[in-house]
Amino acid sequence: MEKWRAADRLLKFSSRFASAVNWNNSCKSKQGKYFYSVATTVHRNPLFSIISPDDISYFKTLLGERGVVQDALALDAANTDWMGKYRGSSKLLLQPKNTEEVSQILKYCNSRCLAVVPQGGNTGLVGGSVPVFDEVIINVGLMRNILSFDKVSGVLVCEAGCILENLISFLDDEGFIMPLDLGAKGSCQIGGNVSTNAGGLRLLRYGSLHGSVLGLEAVLANGTVLDMLGTLRKDNTGYDLKHLFIGSEGSLGIVTKVSILTPPKLSSVNIAFLACEDYTSCQKLLLEAKKKLGGILSAFEFLDSDAMSLVLKHLDGVRNPLPPSIHNFYILIETTGSNETFDKENLEAFLLHSVESGLVANGVLAQDINQASSFWHIREGLPEALMKAGAVYKYDLSLPLEKMYDLVEEMRVQIGPAAKVVAYGHLGDGNLHLNISAPAYDDNILAKIEPFVYEWTSKNRGSISAEHGLGLMKAAKIHYSKSPETVQVMASIKKLLDPNGILNPYKVLPSSLLSQN
Amino acid sequence: MEKWRAADRLLKFSSRFASAVNWNNSCKSKQGKYFYSVATTVHRNPLFSIISPDDISYFKTLLGERGVVQDALALDAANTDWMGKYRGSSKLLLQPKNTEEVSQILKYCNSRCLAVVPQGGNTGLVGGSVPVFDEVIINVGLMRNILSFDKVSGVLVCEAGCILENLISFLDDEGFIMPLDLGAKGSCQIGGNVSTNAGGLRLLRYGSLHGSVLGLEAVLANGTVLDMLGTLRKDNTGYDLKHLFIGSEGSLGIVTKVSILTPPKLSSVNIAFLACEDYTSCQKLLLEAKKKLGGILSAFEFLDSDAMSLVLKHLDGVRNPLPPSIHNFYILIETTGSNETFDKENLEAFLLHSVESGLVANGVLAQDINQASSFWHIREGLPEALMKAGAVYKYDLSLPLEKMYDLVEEMRVQIGPAAKVVAYGHLGDGNLHLNISAPAYDDNILAKIEPFVYEWTSKNRGSISAEHGLGLMKAAKIHYSKSPETVQVMASIKKLLDPNGILNPYKVLPSSLLSQN
Ligand SMILES: Cc1cc2nc3c(=O)[nH]c(=O)nc-3n(C[C@H](O)[C@H](O)[C@H](O)COP(=O)(O)OP(=O)(O)OC[C@H]3O[C@@H](n4cnc5c(N)ncnc54)[C@H](O)[C@@H]3O)c2cc1C
Ligand SMILES: Cc1cc2nc3c(=O)[nH]c(=O)nc-3n(C[C@H](O)[C@H](O)[C@H](O)COP(=O)(O)OP(=O)(O)OC[C@H]3O[C@@H](n4cnc5c(N)ncnc54)[C@H](O)[C@@H]3O)c2cc1C
Helix, strand or coil: CHHHHHHHHHHHHHHHHHHHHHHHHEEECCCEEEECCCCEEEECCCCCCCCCHHHHHHHHHHHCHHHEECCHHHHHHHHECCCCCCECCCCCEECCCCHHHHHHHHHHHHHHCCCEEEECCCCCCCCCCCCCCCCEEEECCCCCCEEEEECCCCEEEEECCCEHHHHHHHHHHHCECCCCCCCCCCCCEHHHHHHHCCCCCCHHHHCCHHHHEEEEEEECCCCCEEEECCCCCCCCCCCCCHHHHCCCCCCCCEEEEEEEECCECCCEEEEEEEEECCHHHHHHHHHHHHHHCHHHEEEEEEEEHHHHHHHHHHCCCCCCCCCCCCCCEEEEEEEEECCHHHHHHHHHHHHHHHHHCCCCCEEEECCCHHHHHHHHHHHHCHHHHHHHHCEEEEEEEECCHHHHHHHHHHHHHHHHHHCEEEEEEEHHHCEEEEEEEECCCCHHHHHHHCCHHHHHHHHCCCECCCCCCCCCCCHHHHHHCCCHHHHHHHHHHHHHHCCCCCECCCCCCCHHHHCCC | CHHHHHHHHHHHHHHHHHHHHHHHHEEECCCEEEECCCCEEEECCCCCCCCCHHHHHHHHHHHCHHHEECCHHHHHHHHECCCCCCECCCCCEECCCCHHHHHHHHHHHHHHCCCEEEECCCCCCCCCCCCCCCCEEEECCCCCCEEEEECCCCEEEEECCCEHHHHHHHHHHHCECCCCCCCCCCCCEHHHHHHHCCCCCCHHHHCCHHHHEEEEEEECCCCCEEEECCCCCCCCCCCCCHHHHCCCCCCCCEEEEEEEECCECCCEEEEEEEEECCHHHHHHHHHHHHHHCHHHEEEEEEEEHHHHHHHHHHCCCCCCCCCCCCCCEEEEEEEEECCHHHHHHHHHHHHHHHHHCCCCCEEEECCCHHHHHHHHHHHHCHHHHHHHHCEEEEEEEECCHHHHHHHHHHHHHHHHHHCEEEEEEEHHHCEEEEEEEECCCCHHHHHHHCCHHHHHHHHCCCECCCCCCCCCCCHHHHHHCCCHHHHHHHHHHHHHHCCCCCECCCCCCCHHHHCCC
């Protein structure tokens, strides 16, 4: 499990680094706020009230002193996002201890027209988890009880403030795993994961949270508690409302409890690192792997030669796993199964066949846990390597598999020699992490990337956000991925469930669609 | 593939049988309609218009003669459900050829306040697919084109009228399978499957349609076409609206296109038939199977001794697979993998260990396709055996695994010697098919079953419909499975998307919640 530790170190490192580099990307005026990287001006909604001493008294009576945080240092942290790119100016952070308190808080805020931001571990990457102006921050981090675990069905029920890593450890003792895992697991909360529909490293094997979350409890803007906390795998009684909340980024309700189907922990994990000479071979290899490795395939990650060169240059202690040259593409394959011997032989046979058929140019199967984690380190170290290399423009795209690498190549032509285009991602999920690495942030470069990247993605029916959500960063860009009619229905559902628009304003949907008239 | 054929034969048989037995369960009056088995009176909504010659002319101009069916025989079939239990009196069946026509039909019906029933293969089991009164029937069966199939990602895009079996055959040639399969596959349409969130025989392995359906196109009551037809595995841009339509039983929109992730066809299938002496052992065996068989476990079905006795008595040519005695419980395990030798050895080792540890009292591994299909025939022949045994009250329940069999035992006490309680189902999914088999339908027996079965299910946080939906049969019973607040939100979403309530009225939600004032 070395690889996760590496990712957590990265988390700390990048956080510091990002604050230093990007800090002045956002600048405030009295009325509006301009975000450099998104070229969007957001104005405070004048219908929202400003917090008063009476409000504070109310919350203190409701939550006690501990639940009402006004301390400058704590507020500073809660106002600033993980990248140091977005910063709000909230004066109040509330920490409810149970659903009833969340309900009372929202009921009050709704009646007073006080805007709120639900915040989890604050590891989101699209500016969704911090206030834009003076919204009240609500963090359910004190609600961190595991409510039940059924060893037969594997169903875990817990409060939304549970840290993902704690759930993983808890399940480990029971012989189970969470169906999702991410680099931010040491900080992110399951409620935040659900609210962003987080993808992560196990999606290829265990599917999305729409499949594994069995139930939710959520509190609506007016304080109504929606008990959708089923623990059943099958339930066809009416509309399955929980899906509205999965991925709604705190804009429809606050998630307070989660019920989730967890898979048993399997004992045999094997990892191979392979080289392919062209993108077509990568695609074919994926198809073959799905067929031949069937149920045991648990990761199929890819990186291109620029990504590999970057890692070799900027990450300490990383060596080329397939020397001497750099190949055009690399694939990391992981299998997870229940039978050491069979699984390994299975993977070996698959690799041998792939080499013989010419799909794979070269490859190596990890012989021990150290080698395995050194392979993962290459793939997972990419964000860190990019940070070290200078300025980086990051795009998290879903694209039809056959088109995915065309974008990378077109982007190279589009950008020219001014910047490097570095591609990697979850090939098995059709998720491309497209990074443009430049010596420094530069408006000329940005102008070559946007809107080109969004338009290209849209033209090819891709998604401008595979896993990170829209947040503040891409709220106004939703039309690149969704049809106007669909966005209109989203807006009407938002208005239906949150008529005053107090829940996470300015995020997810274009503000123009949500205005009262 | 013997087993599916058996299921299709059953479909034809049961249909005839059911008409004969249940026919006069529903009786009409001018104003209201009383359904014997649900003890619910439904009144025609007087706000709905009655079809006029002008309407017919409009539809003929729009769809051509072929698209407007008024023939008595065809209407009779479309007015009658698969069980012969529900019967409407619609005078008009429309058959649009494309989304634009569906849109025009709905726009017109909405403006005229003409109620409609979307109908697929009409194999639904809860009275959802037929009119209650004179609603216009809309069947998208002519929209049966496969629009695209991507061999690398396995994503199939097709029109909603495609018959499930045709999709299965199409994929078979491509080396893929549908992630769902059901006994009704020869008739049911993929649009109907999506609209009922059908479960079926592969759910344990491939999850629910909320996981595998990647995108939809649906037409709202006012004719608006919602293009949510993504083909991406990951897309976090706004609320994932398609989930509202999955399982909404035609009450929110007409599904016109479907995009679905299909798994590759795997070559090695193994089937074992086992006996356990108590329910606890069945549960433990499931847990072990999930752990030891990991990714290859594809079915875990159970039946009790009463179920086995019934099959042996009423189904021709079935022999006790584990003679001489009848055991308390039977489990059918299926594995599907990619490696013949490994998979078989894996299953054998698992079975051996289960026998040694005492979980399994006796067992047999199918040696060839004939033996395999004879095992499946026992499990799949149960509905037929029940029909032959006399009258049967059927309940499709989800229950927490550890409680599931308690209900069966309590039901036996509750009913006494007047009827037999027969239990089987998808244990791996927590789905119990509870059947009360009696010599004849009898109000005294029904009074002992209902509301007891619903109350018990509700008390134990189960679902009163695991896979069949609510339809007309259980619309008024939704409160047994969903909280009042949740049902209220469902009703407000229904009103938002279908303000005139023209889409499949009287179904899914209690009519009282949907009245205009
Ligand atoms: C190092 C690193 C690696 C990452 N890797 C991945 C990855 O592999 N895959 C991936 O998908 N993401 C990844 N992310 C992004 C991020 O971690 C996820 O989006 C995560 O799910 C956010 O959880 P959180 O608790 O930190 O939520 P926050 O960041 O606090 O909030 C995120 C959004 O959810 C809302 N929210 C939070 N809690 C609740 C609640 N209880 N109720 C309602 N709304 C709520 C917020 O309002 C906000 O809009 C990564 C981030 C980092 C820093
Ligand atoms: C022998 C047999 C075995 C079965 N086995 C299973 C099983 O294992 N698992 C399971 O879950 N179900 C099972 N069923 C029930 C049934 O087959 C499924 O519910 C199936 O998905 C219905 O599909 P259909 O096309 O026949 O829809 P229909 O019966 O025509 O309609 C069902 C509902 O969906 C709506 N609908 C249909 N098409 C559309 C559309 N295009 N747009 C919007 N709404 C639409 C209708 O209004 C209705 O409410 C079985 C039924 C039979 C007869």
